[in-house]
Amino acid sequence: MTAHMNFVATTKILVLSDDAAAASFMLDTFGSLSRYDVRHMALKALGEGRVDPAQFDMIVVDVDNGDVLQRPELIAFRTNNRNIPLVVVSEELADDRLRLLFRLNGNDWLKKPLDRRALIDMISLHAPAAGASDSRVHAVVSAVGGAGASVIASSLAHVLAQPTKNSAPRVNLFDLDFSSGSLGQYLNLANDYDLVPVIANPSRVDVEFVDLVRKRHSGGFSLLSFKQPSVLLSPKGAELVLRMLDVVAFESDQTILDVPYYQTPWKDDVLGSVNSITIVSEMTIPALHQARDLFLNLTRLRGSSDSIFVVINKHRSSLFSLGLRRQQVDKVFKETQAHLIDYDWETLSEALNRGVLPFEVNARSHFCRGVGKLGALVR
Secondary structure (H helix, E strand, O other): OOOOOOOOOOEEEEEEOOOHHHHHHHHHHHHOOOOEEEEEEOOHHHHHOOOOHHHOOEEEEEEEOOHHHHOHHHHHHHHHOOOOOEEEEEOOOOHHHHHHHHHOOOOEEEEOOOOHHHHHHHHHHHOOOOOOOOOEEEEEEEOOOOOOHHHHHHHHHHHHOOOOOOOOOOEEEEEOOOOOOHHHHHOOOOOOOOOHHHHOOHHHOOHHHHHHHOEEOOOOEEEEOOOOOHHHHOOOHHHHHHHHHHHHHHHOOEEEEEEOOOOOOOHHHHHOOOOEEEEEEOOOHHHHHHHHHHHHHHHHHHOOOOOEEEEEEEEOOOOOOOOOOHHHHHHHOOOOOOEEEEOOHHHHHHHHHHOOOHHHHHOOOHHHHHHHHHHHHHO
8 A cells, every 4th residue: 555655865964063053053944854864063173184075965154253274174175076066054254264165166155044934945945865866747638638648757767766776766747737636536545735835825835845745656756736726716726736847846866747738827937948748548449539629739839749658548459349449540640659558447447546656466467568668668
């Protein structure tokens, strides 16, 4: 079954500070965000040679009132490790000590007393994700209701989240159907967080907020799914969704968006900017024509059909079937080749009833193999 688990930390931060209160504040702040692994040492560690900067992705130095800026070991430490991002926190400094601060050639500076949100924003801006690649965003959009795009989106998230020899990808799955929040139900991860106060003030959305509201799935990805119809109706709903998308994409190596078939205030903005789009349809004439219209509209919106894929879900093949055949699908989609995913009622119905992924029921099913091929295309 699914479970809510913390993220694996990906960015190691060293905090050098002799101010117990400030160090405790930073440890608590960074420790609340699961993407960070933080360690604290006193500044004397620099002179004792106990700091191995190669172990860390970022360093935070608290110079307090500026006295430490005159220590030669600090200058030597920075000179020898200029390739590691460095941010500085301090009290208000006199002009002569500000000049010494500039000699450190840090990436940023924050004045004490520290503000939690300002600290998070600064670290999020400068901290690299260890071993991360450029973030990619993939939309899975239904041509018609009931085509099975949500199940494909969650299965695609599982495929992209599988670790490789060199990395363990950070993958987020974002359910944009706020009318039902169906992915939370499908995966047994229903989210009762109330977004109404946040809709009124979308500027509250930051890394800390997203880390608070998303849930971890045992398949290796994290889920954001909310049954909050008010998001669709609010004048600030689009701003909220786009802010959440920005933060989620920033935090991920791969982001999968489950986009509903109906129009929303943010749908075109999202589909015009993602790295890939997978249109999901059924094997019926009305659904295929809807998918073709959507394909043509998205091609115009993006200026190209590149990275737009068409998936015909719930495909049934039979020697003597009177249903639609592959050749008829090809006639509808002349500009691109549609990918067929076979229907596996036993696997999918058991997965939905148990609240698990189809891969957990039968990883070798035709459905799972079809989604695996899709993952190779969009990765």
